[in-house]
Amino acid sequence: MYQSDITQFLNQLKQQKPALEDEQRQGRALLWDKQPIDLEERAEQQESRVEQTPYVYYQNF
Secondary structure, X not given: OXXXXXXXXXXXXXXXXXXXXXXXXXXXXXXXXXXOOOHHHHHHHHHOOOOOOOOOOOOOO
């Protein structure tokens, strides 16, 4: 059965580093998987937000 060079490389890499997939999952969980949003807390944050002035670099007018 034919396997491309990429598939062969990935198979060899997985054999050399069996924990690679677990490390990838941990990295993904660290950077991308987020906790569910608390809607009450989010509403509080939006209510307490101070609006920005139209021209942020000059505040004295």
